[in-house]
Amino acid sequence: RKEVEQDPGPFNVPEGATVAFNCTYxxxxxxxxxxxxxxxxxxxxxxxxxxxxxxxxxxxxxxxNRASQYISLLIRDSKLSDSATYLCVVNLNTDKLxxxxxxxxxxxx
Amino acid sequence: xxxxTQSPKYLFRKEGQNVTLSCEQNLNHDAMYWYRQxxxxxxxxxxxxxxxxxxxxxDIAEGYSVSREKKESFPLTVTSAQKNPTAFYLCASSxxxxxxxxxxxxxxxxTVV
Numbered sequence: 001r002k003e004v005e006q007d008p009g010p011f012n013v014p015e016g017a018t019v020a021f022n023c024t025y026x027x028x029x030x031x032x033x034x035x036x037x038x039x040x041x042x043x044x045x046x047x048x049x050x051x052x053x054x055x056x057x058x059x060x061x062x063x064x065n066r067a068s069q070y071i072s073l074l075i076r077d078s079k080l081s082d083s084a085t086y087l088c089v090v091n092l093n094t095d096k097l098x099x100x101x102x103x104x105x106x107x108x109x
Numbered sequence: 110x111x112x113x114t115q116s117p118k119y120l121f122r123k124e125g126q127n128v129t130l131s132c133e134q135n136l137n138h139d140a141m142y143w144y145r146q147x148x149x150x151x152x153x154x155x156x157x158x159x160x161x162x163x164x165x166x167x168d169i170a171e172g173y174s175v176s177r178e179k180k181e182s183f184p185l186t187v188t189s190a191q192k193n194p195t196a197f198y199l200c201a202s203s204x205x206x207x208x209x210x211x212x213x214x215x216x217x218x219x220t221v222v
């Protein structure tokens with residue numbers, strides 16, 4: 001089983017739609033969780049950290065479920081500019097960052 | 110401005126040659142990482158270092174080597190033993206505690222000709 005797994009997509013959604021991505025992780029000792037966004041041929045950039053209590057940043061909501069070992073990202077009111085690949089990242093307490101393979105989102109007019 | 114810098118942005122190498130990719134950070138981060146990304150694929154960990162003079166192999170270390178002589182620098186050498194080196198290489202750094210984000214350089218696109 002991979003340490004971090006994501007549905008690769010692509011998710012093709014119209015503008016204004018709500019879309020959700022899930023990411024599962026295998027190591028229950030994982031300490032920190034993040035969602036990154038990567039545009040084509042660019043470096044990944046932090047979208048948001050994921051806290052145990054869940055957190056929201058504008059149209060984006062992240063949730064963590066430790067019991068089931070998954071994190072989720074919800075995007076409301078999708079914009080064309082949201083089109084990108086979304087990477088799930090898990091940080092073990094040994095400082096080893098583990099990236100998922102990413103989920104590609106394409107928002108169309 | 111603090112950040113992480115990779116150079117060069119584009120690199121061409123002849124088969125059989127070693128090549129070194131530079132990664133420098135002035136964020137005072139203890140941990141540094143090298144990832145490889147192939148078209149349409151996710152990031153795969155090559156090597157990582159948590160402290161100066163120490164580093165560990167990642168999932169695809171064969172054909173690569175690194176050094177960590179200074180906290181700020183973590184160069185990656187792609188050796189001739191790497192059978193398929195053409196890829197996008199990303200360097201990242203984070204705090205030792207590991208509970209904060211990782212910062213990435215802009216990447217080096219290596220092409221073997």
